[in-house]
Amino acid sequence: MNAREILKSKALKLLSLLLISMVIATASASVYNYMYMQSLQVSVEAADVRFVTGTDSTAAGATIGTNGTYVSFNSMAGWPNSTRVYQDAVGIQNFNSTSSYTIELKFDQAGDWSGDTPDIDYIYVKVFNATNIQQGSTITVGSASSTTTAINLPASTTWHVQWEIKWKAGTLSTKKVSVKLTLIVTGE
């Protein structure tokens, strides 16, 4: 065997090794198992539990969003060193005539309020039934995971949400805060 043949033989061996390694690499990187999940006819339906206006919604500047799943308050206020109470800022109504639902209103995390928060003495949010009996616990705004706890809203029932706001003494009238609460409805 001359030198040329030896070189040719080695080149072939190298080429075959290269091809084999490519096959191995490709095969090891491309073992797929396809699984499919198909959802047919994802439909839109009206929420059974919705925000509705209450006696004090206008005073609180409440705007209820389309479908009743969102509400914003744009004119809540308070005087320093006194407590402002919006007894019926908004209602939570179960429109289903047969099924009850578990609901939970909560102040989720510290980032859910902003602005001049050091000037706030307290903001409490409470849920009451039609006979003014408090349902669940009091939410302390600013305290992460402060919640009403899970409470059962019976069929065809409306409860009202009360806000209590107290600014510290000496707070200037330029001060403002924004607060976000989350309503979780289970089982709809």
Add this chain to the structure above:
Amino acid sequence: MQGHIRGRLVIVNVFLLVALLSPANGSVLNVSYSLASLISAEMPKVILQSGTAGTSFIYTNSTSAKVSVSAFEAPTYDYVLKINNTVTYAWKINLTVYSSLNVDRVSNATIRFHDGTTSDQIIISEGVITQSEGPQYDLLGNATRYISIVNLYASTSGTSYLYVYLRILVPSISTYSLFIITFEIT
């Protein structure tokens, strides 16, 4: 060998299936949001001012006060505080006792609003608070109402306290502000 690989694939598939199905085994949640924006501080539209009888102290912002009177000096204190409406629209006001201390020594006392007409708000009789909440009383636009204490007697010496809310209600709805007034009776 092939059976071994197939077995591993089955394990991986089962794991993936469990992972995918796990959330579905939890609750069906529907989340909506309640957003309160721009809760603002504003200048008080109703304020407390000192009276001409007894001793009164008005706290910062004129939204709370302490009144001191003596049951052994005089039976009538008219007036111990003024309620001043600084805006043109009206409110409804009333007093509610939310706490008290050592009241049983007070034989009689009546705390009332007046401005021409009178409205008895809190009544103590024979050491017992027989009326802890008064009826709503009109506070007209730019008007002043007065708080007086009448028929004040005590059976023994000591100090009694009444901790009272002055409720300032927006007419026709249930939005209100609460001022704290402390009555100290010696």
